[in-house]
Amino acid sequence: MRVIIESDALAASRRAARFIADQIRRKPDTVLGLATGSSPLETYRELIRLHQTEGLDFAQVTTFNLDEYVGLGPSHPQSYRHFMQQHLFDHVNLAPSKTHVPDGRALDFEVHCRVYEQQIRDAGGIDLQLLGIGTDGHIAFNEPGSSLGSRTRLKTLASETIRDNARFFGGEEKVPRLAVTMGVGTILESRRCLLLAFGPKKAEAVRNTVEGPITAQVTATALQLHREVVGIFDEAAARLLVRRDYYAEVERAQTLLEAGQYRALGIGNQ
Numbered sequence: 001m002r003v004i005i006e007s008d009a010l011a012a013s014r015r016a017a018r019f020i021a022d023q024i025r026r027k028p029d030t031v032l033g034l035a036t037g038s039s040p041l042e043t044y045r046e047l048i049r050l051h052q053t054e055g056l057d058f059a060q061v062t063t064f065n066l067d068e069y070v071g072l073g074p075s076h077p078q079s080y081r082h083f084m085q086q087h088l089f090d091h092v093n094l095a096p097s098k099t100h101v102p103d104g105r106a107l108d109f110e111v112h113c114r115v116y117e118q119q120i121r122d123a124g125g126i127d128l129q130l131l132g133i134g135t136d137g138h139i140a141f142n143e144p145g146s147s148l149g150s151r152t153r154l155k156t157l158a159s160e161t162i163r164d165n166a167r168f169f170g171g172e173e174k175v176p177r178l179a180v181t182m183g184v185g186t187i188l189e190s191r192r193c194l195l196l197a198f199g200p201k202k203a204e205a206v207r208n209t210v211e212g213p214i215t216a217q218v219t220a221t222a223l224q225l226h227r228e229v230v231g232i233f234d235e236a237a238a239r240l241l242v243r244r245d246y247y248a249e250v251e252r253a254q255t256l257l258e259a260g261q262y263r264a265l266g267i268g269n270q
Ligand SMILES: N[C@@H]1[C@@H](O)[C@H](O)[C@@H](COP(=O)(O)O)O[C@@H]1O
Pocket: 035, 036, 037, 038, 039, 040, 066, 067, 131, 132, 133, 134, 135, 138, 139, 140, 141, 161
């Protein structure tokens, strides 16, 4: 995993947005995997700014969201479809027919999940998957104990997640108990992953994800098996990482490589 540590969440989010924008410029018909929650908010804000001021073009982009609460329709203020419309889709030139969020009111979830996976395959697979992380280290709604090979399916929310999200619903009892979520296996099939984590509450999850053993109890640790993951963290979320100095050294080398300063790295020296 490539670990990038920025001073604060704003700088980290701008870096993430640049990463996504570069992907779209390189491949205009990019398939993006998108996340909800507070972590990607500033990244979406920056993408909207890049669209408005630099003409970042979403016309050919397709999106697939990670998850949705069961029982909530698109107009429910806490539904993830509503979140995406409000924080990104309504402000850029994405074709509505190319945005996909699982349907929290599907009549047959087994069929719906199978179709969702098929739609991802039909689109050519996800090029870049944006991810946040729960305080217990879950990705999407793959709660502790989720199979690391799991596919899109219904999942029962853990009490920690219900507690974390109660603030949005005005009380724990109002948080839905089930969600439909891409599986860990689905996420691992995306070509690249971009993991965001900010603030002290995420420090333990980040340490476990980057430096802990792979375990279904912390589903983000499955990302260690992925071929190309970039983690962008702020100082507070990265504070428990033991190998911080090494990650900084890797970034320094990467910057020199990108600038073509090979000699500074000893490449070509006698
Ligand atoms: N299903 C979402 C996850 O996709 C998200 O990563 C997590 C953290 O949210 P936040 O970024 O608000 O901390 O919350 C929920 O569980």
